[in-house]
Amino acid sequence: MSARLDAQMAFLMEADKLKAVTRATRNHDQRFENSAEHSWHLALFALVLAEHADETVDVARVIKMLLIHDIVEIDAGDAPIFGNVDETATKAAEAAAAERLFGLLPAEQADALLTLWNEFEANQTADAKFAKSLDRFQPPNLNLASGGGSWTDYNVDYATFETRLSPKISRGAPKLWTWLQPKVLAFFATR
Amino acid sequence: MSARLDAQMAFLMEADKLKAVTRATRNHDQRFENSAEHSWHLALFALVLAEHADETVDVARVIKMLLIHDIVEIDAGDAPIFGNVDETATKAAEAAAAERLFGLLPAEQADALLTLWNEFEANQTADAKFAKSLDRFQPPNLNLASGGGSWTDYNVDYATFETRLSPKISRGAPKLWTWLQPKVLAFFATR
Ligand SMILES: [Ca+2]
Numbered sequence: 001m002s003a004r005l006d007a008q009m010a011f012l013m014e015a016d017k018l019k020a021v022t023r024a025t026r027n028h029d030q031r032f033e034n035s036a037e038h039s040w041h042l043a044l045f046a047l048v049l050a051e052h053a054d055e056t057v058d059v060a061r062v063i064k065m066l067l068i069h070d071i072v073e074i075d076a077g078d079a080p081i082f083g084n085v086d087e088t089a090t091k092a093a094e095a096a097a098a099e100r101l102f103g104l105l106p107a108e109q110a111d112a113l114l115t116l117w118n119e120f121e122a123n124q125t126a127d128a129k130f131a132k133s134l135d136r137f138q139p140p141n142l143n144l145a146s147g148g149g150s151w152t153d154y155n156v157d158y159a160t161f162e163t164r165l166s167p168k169i170s171r172g173a174p175k176l177w178t179w180l181q182p183k184v185l186a187f188f189a190t191r
Numbered sequence: 192m193s194a195r196l197d198a199q200m201a202f203l204m205e206a207d208k209l210k211a212v213t214r215a216t217r218n219h220d221q222r223f224e225n226s227a228e229h230s231w232h233l234a235l236f237a238l239v240l241a242e243h244a245d246e247t248v249d250v251a252r253v254i255k256m257l258l259i260h261d262i263v264e265i266d267a268g269d270a271p272i273f274g275n276v277d278e279t280a281t282k283a284a285e286a287a288a289a290e291r292l293f294g295l296l297p298a299e300q301a302d303a304l305l306t307l308w309n310e311f312e313a314n315q316t317a318d319a320k321f322a323k324s325l326d327r328f329q330p331p332n333l334n335l336a337s338g339g340g341s342w343t344d345y346n347v348d349y350a351t352f353e354t355r356l357s358p359k360i361s362r363g364a365p366k367l368w369t370w371l372q373p374k375v376l377a378f379f380a381t382r
Contacts, residue, residue: 002370005243005367008239009332009370011239012232012239013219013332015235016218016219016232016333019218019224020219020220027210028204029210029211034228036231036232037210037225037227037228039231040209040230040231040234040258041203041206041227043254044258044259045203047255047258048202048203048296048300049199049203052196063234063251063254064254067231067234067235068235068238109239141200141203141204142207145204145207176196179193179196179200
């Protein structure tokens with residue numbers, strides 16, 4: 001049992017490094033959000049907002065997905081929504097990171113978390129679609145709360161925002177997009 | 192429905208402030224951990240280590256408890272394990288904070304999360320005991336990884352560590368205490 005617990009702890013202490021991965025979004029206090037606190041925030045979004053999912057979801061599975069969805073960034077870094085990233089290279093780096101990081105765990109736990117992470121990435125099941133939508137819904141809310149955040153830093157206009165975010169948020173949570181859109185429009189109208 | 196979602200979002204955006212509550216523990220990179228990323232880390236501990244709970248637990252409930260367990264610190268601040276805190280005053284401040292913060296939510300969600308937080312605080316059910324044990328098990332592991340952390344900052348010796356932490360970790364997860372103890376002993380032996 002000790003070797004098993006050693007492996008589990010190796011994974012959990014490696015995961016600590018996600019606290020040092022910086023995102024493009026800013027918190028209320030203007031500090032750039034890190035991917036660990038972002039994952040916590042999203043899990044809380046899932047806990048509170050599950051009723052607004054487009055299809056019925058298993059909240060506990062959505063939360064587990066969100067807790068692990070960004071762990072690959074320990075090796076692959078964060079790819080900002082409004083940045084210009086090579087999507088093929090990012091996907092390959094993230095897949096390798098998932099193998100290495102989840103692979104620190106005992107085999108059956110590694111398989112379970114890798115499968116859950118792949119389900120999130122594939123964005124096809126009700127749980128994954130809702131989790132992905134929350135991952136896209138939270139940053140604009142932080143931008144509104146921090147007076148612009150990544151919209152200002154990346155010089156984003158409303159049309160770019162809508163083109164990039166509307167399909168992604170609407171896919172799993174159209175009601176959240178409907179709630180958000182007028183708030184973002186009002187923000188851009190004042191600039 | 193919009194008023195309901197307004198209330199849910201008011202809570203979720205207020206919760207963002209937990210990212211600015213600093214703890215006494217340091218991450219790998221020596222930065223003081225904040226309570227939001229701490230909550231994420233603990234939820235991940237629960238996901239991976241549930242099999243080591245003393246009694247059978249409902250992992251999903253333990254995770255939900257850990258996601259919300261520190262939200263009261265937005266109003267009440269963090270009470271360091273090795274600090275000298277007035278426990279009665281802290282408990283009162285945290286209870287008031289729980290009323291205010293969970294009270295931002297629609298009534299039945301406020302009740303559900305307040306009930307879950309009270310269960311965690313009461314530390315009597317299998318789920319709460321395991322959650323509390325993880326909350327005490329993670330910081331010494333960070334201290335080991337950061338070369339001393341809060342033990343160094345608060346000038347803690349091994350006897351003080353064992354007196355304060357052993358009963359708390361052992362209550363819900365004696366196997367985790369058994370695993371940890373020799374590692375901490377070895378660390379203090381080198382000082
Ligand atoms: Ca605490």
